Amino acid sequence: MSSSLSHRRVEVAMGDEKYGPKVGRQWSVSKPVEYVLREQRLVFVLVGMAMTSLFFVFLQPVSRGPDRSVPDSTSVGVGGYGGGAFGTEKALEKAPYWQQQSAIVNLGGKIPLGLQRKALRIVVTGGAGFVGSHLVDRLIERGDSVIVVDNFFTGRKENVMHHFGNPRFELIRHDVVEPLLLEVDQIYHLACPASPVHYKFNPIKTIKTNVVGTLNMLGLAKRIGARFLLTSTSEVYGDPLEHPQKETYWGNVNPIGVRSCYDEGKRTAETLAMDYHRGAGVQVRIARIFNTYGPRMCIDDGRVVSNFVAQALRKEPMTVYGDGKQTRSFQYVSDLVEGLMRLMEGEHVGPFNLGNPGEFTMLELAEVVKQVIDPSATIEYKENTSDDPHKRKPDISKAKELLGWEPKVALRKGLPLMVEDFRKRIFGDHKEKGTVNSVNM
Incomplete structure (x- = not known):
């Protein structure tokens, strides 16, 4: 019986796999990504919401095009002090922020009523x-x-x-x-x-x-x-x-x-x-x-x-x-x-x-x-x-x-x-x- 045990030990030692310390696994990007794609669906919901919010905050005024209720920059710049100035101020109060800033620039620092301006x-x-x-x-x-x-x-x-x-x-x-x-x-x-x-x-x-x-x-x-x-x-x-x-x-x-x-x-x-x-x-x-x-x-x-x-x-x-x-x-x-x-x-x-x-x-x-x-x-x-x-x-x-x-x-x-x-x-x-x-x- 002892001979058979020793024989078995020899077979294990002479096997195809070489005996030695455990080799560490190399880190791979693909596995975490696969895991997130497979399991973490909530992450994509949150990312989608964030991207949608950014789109509406920054890109919506541009895509809407000019607001026809507000005079163009030329008419605001020239008429801001003469006739029509009151109507310009009223319209600017309702205008988007980006149009308000454009109008303020053309008014040469004269801020229409109702609009707050940072003191310099x-x-x-x-x-x-x-x-x-x-x-x-x-x-x-x-x-x-x-x-x-x-x-x-x-x-x-x-x-x-x-x-x-x-x-x-x-x-x-x-x-x-x-x-x-x-x-x-x-x-x-x-x-x-x-x-x-x-x-x-x-x-x-x-x-x-x-x-x-x-x-x-x-x-x-x-x-x-x-x-x-x-x-x-x-x-x-x-x-x-x-x-x-x-x-x-x-x-x-x-x-x-x-x-x-x-x-x-x-x-x-x-x-x-x-x-x-x-x-x-x-x-x-x-x-x-x-x-x-x-x-x-x-x-x-x-x-x-x-x-x-x-x-x-x-x-x-x-x-x-x-x-x-x-x-x-x-x-x-x-x-x-x-x-x-x-x-x-x-x-x-x-x-x-x-x-x-x-x-x-x-x-x-x-x-x-x-x-x-x-x-x-x-x-x-x-x-x-x-x-x-x-x-x-x-x-x-x-x-x-x-x-x-x-x-x-x-x-x-x-x-x-x-x-x-x-x-x-x-x-x-x-x-x-x-x-x-x-x-x-």
């Missing part, structure tokens, strides 16, 4: 200046928090002091040539002297402001993810050979002239803005501003409108340089601010011409000033300055089409408002016997 934190460089202070007024009125950054070379505290004490307003005395650390949603970069008297006073400082200052603010926008709006100028066109000037025109600028610190400085600033946009993904907007006038202008800044108004009020001859046949286009400051806000809130980079296409010779402007202030005012001719453009008139077709913007205030309506402001600042509250003539548009 905005920095305005040069915010104590002429244009900047009017922009700050509109942003504060809209409900945003505003930080004004200004070195007060041309800006004045008086322009923004009515906001002192407002918790949504801050004022920082700072030169943008030096870096600045802030946390904001939007940057309106207006800091730069804009009149010949001021930018020629220290041309090196002017070009540093345009180049180094713009670099600093673009760097800030890149770091914090803020949208950046550059206020460029019609001076980038130089003494233009194209009339009127379109945004596609590259200009005719003297790179070594006495105005080059400003002209070429702004051209470089535009280059920097576009390079940051293309290379670093910064949300950039570029506005090319044409001659602007209105209250809070510097009284003796050398610009033609402020010169004529101040001289006429002081009973001095109005100075006309050259033969007075050179032309300019004049927009009221509220129109410009509206254009800047529409550009910032819109989805187009630009550049955009922002100006009034109404064209006046210097002699025609002098006549309008005489009608408004003093019909007996005289004109004094002087030699023209170097590189003074002969013609200047914006083509604003692009702004009309893409921003729904065009100027509303005619020169003969806006000029008396500026004259009243200058009268108070020159003479105090005293008013002369000859009050401002009322002139129709």
Whole structure:
């Protein structure tokens, strides 16, 4: 019996299967998947419900197509402030969220009644200046928090002091040539002297402001993810050979002239803005501003409108340089601010011409000033300055089409408002016997 047992042990040892440790099974994806497919039916029910919910949340408004009860973006953008605005607001309240946001963009930041809007934190460089202070007024009125950054070379505290004490307003005395650390949603970069008297006073400082200052603010926008709006100028066109000037025109600028610190400085600033946009993904907007006038202008800044108004009020001859046949286009400051806000809130980079296409010779402007202030005012001719453009008139077709913007205030309506402001600042509250003539548009 023992022999048979030993024989059996030999048979087992010599079998086909080799004796050794247990080999571990390799993990396979297919088996769990097969198990889920075979047993876990509930998983697919839940996944299907989730996919259906996502479809209705994100894709349904697109598939429905436009809601005809709401005006299209063009009519909303143009008519949002005039006739039909009340009807637009009513319709927008009932519209889907995506259409409400589209309409808000085209309204240039003006929010229809009944729609809630997130308040933004905005920095305005040069915010104590002429244009900047009017922009700050509109942003504060809209409900945003505003930080004004200004070195007060041309800006004045008086322009923004009515906001002192407002918790949504801050004022920082700072030169943008030096870096600045802030946390904001939007940057309106207006800091730069804009009149010949001021930018020629220290041309090196002017070009540093345009180049180094713009670099600093673009760097800030890149770091914090803020949208950046550059206020460029019609001076980038130089003494233009194209009339009127379109945004596609590259200009005719003297790179070594006495105005080059400003002209070429702004051209470089535009280059920097576009390079940051293309290379670093910064949300950039570029506005090319044409001659602007209105209250809070510097009284003796050398610009033609402020010169004529101040001289006429002081009973001095109005100075006309050259033969007075050179032309300019004049927009009221509220129109410009509206254009800047529409550009910032819109989805187009630009550049955009922002100006009034109404064209006046210097002699025609002098006549309008005489009608408004003093019909007996005289004109004094002087030699023209170097590189003074002969013609200047914006083509604003692009702004009309893409921003729904065009100027509303005619020169003969806006000029008396500026004259009243200058009268108070020159003479105090005293008013002369000859009050401002009322002139129709």
